[in-house]
Amino acid sequence: MDYIKAAWAWVVNAVVPFTPKDEATWGQLGDWIGGVGGTIITFASLIALIFTLRVSRAAMTRQSVYALFAAMSKTHDDLIASFQLNNSKGSDVFRILLSDFIVCLKFTSKHYPELTIHQTIDVAYTIFFFGSTITGRELLKDKYDSNKIDTILDDISNIRNRLIQRYPEAKGRRLSGNQSRLSNYYRNLYAIYTFIDESNLPTQEKRSILKTIRTKMNNHEQTLLALNICSRLGSKWEDEKLLTRYEPIRNIPKGFLTLPNGEAIEDLFPEVKFEFEERQEKRTVLMNFEYHGFCASVKIKRINATGNLKLGLQTIGGSTNKRLTATE
Structure with missing residues (x-):
């Protein structure tokens, strides 16, 4: 407990320039808190105002861009309609x-x-x-x-x-x-x-x-x-x-x-x-075969535009069920 009290006292002494010991010093403490706190609040308000103005300006700019774009888009439609x-x-x-x-x-x-x-x-x-x-x-x-x-x-x-x-x-x-x-x-x-x-x-x-x-x-x-x-x-x-x-x-x-x-x-x-x-980047082809109870399905999937293929082969015959995959 003594360590906690010492640590707290050190924090208070570091933040507050003095520690009120009687009623005469409470007024000075209030003035100090009001001055520091008021400055912080004023600075925060200024930052919030600047942020609000920037957001408002961006919104107005965006609105003007969309308005002019709508007018130009209408001109585009009118020109085509006149053809x-x-x-x-x-x-x-x-x-x-x-x-x-x-x-x-x-x-x-x-x-x-x-x-x-x-x-x-x-x-x-x-x-x-x-x-x-x-x-x-x-x-x-x-x-x-x-x-x-x-x-x-x-x-x-x-x-x-x-x-x-x-x-x-x-x-x-x-x-x-x-x-x-x-x-x-x-x-x-x-x-x-x-x-x-x-x-x-x-x-x-x-x-x-x-x-x-x-x-x-x-x-x-x-x-x-x-x-x-x-x-x-x-x-x-x-x-x-x-x-x-x-x-x-x-x-x-x-x-x-x-x-x-x-x-x-x-x-x-x-x-x-x-x-x-x-559409060609991911293309799947599924082929099914069946011969005397032996079934097989082949799935070919194109992975990317370079032409790499992924081949999946599934065979089902009687009680067997095997899957083979290969990439080339």
Whole structure:
């Protein structure tokens, strides 16, 4: 007990500068406690106020980000709703646009076979976007053979004229360039991604927000965006790593668009983890066999994208029940 009392006295002497021994010193003790305690409470209140202001500011910033994102998302929807080509409207127009690009790609690979796949897409998409306008011709002739570009444009013009004669009442002219239709659309889409990317939101929340934009885009729309990124017109998507961080084209199905030399559109984007690749990572195949009372089931499971397989074999025959597993 003496040790406890001595320890307590030492603590009191260390915290309190004096120990009240009579009633005269109680007032001094109260003043000291009030001064120290008041200072501590004031400091704690200041810290709480600063924390509250920071939380409020973050909430206001988040609210403003979501409000502006909602406005830009609505603009995205309005632009798509305004699309009209032949008898198609809205997002269905992208199906026709992709068909027009394939025509441009066909004649580009026919008359300019020595180009690489990226150069072929660059030429075809530039023609698809600008048509036979002076702007498109000048952009291409700065880098590519002008005679071959003229030949490609002449063939595309012939196809366009045939379509006009066959469908004279159609709204919009196919293969006449899509600059007026797609320029605002891609400009707004790029602005949405850069705005969210530059905001102070957490990374996972950024991905969740931009996922809502991707879910609005059908397969043809995402494929055209991928082609835009491959061309000189959309190079900023890769330069600023937006493609890698948010994968706006990850829903393109496997083999959706076949390119020259048998390449697929997904082969051009090794940095993107497509949705069909995730499904293939864990794939289970179950095969059952039965012969004269002897039963066997084989389960093959793909563990990862490197192609490692896990094989499970279970045999049931009479009173035996064996299981063999192997990894290769």
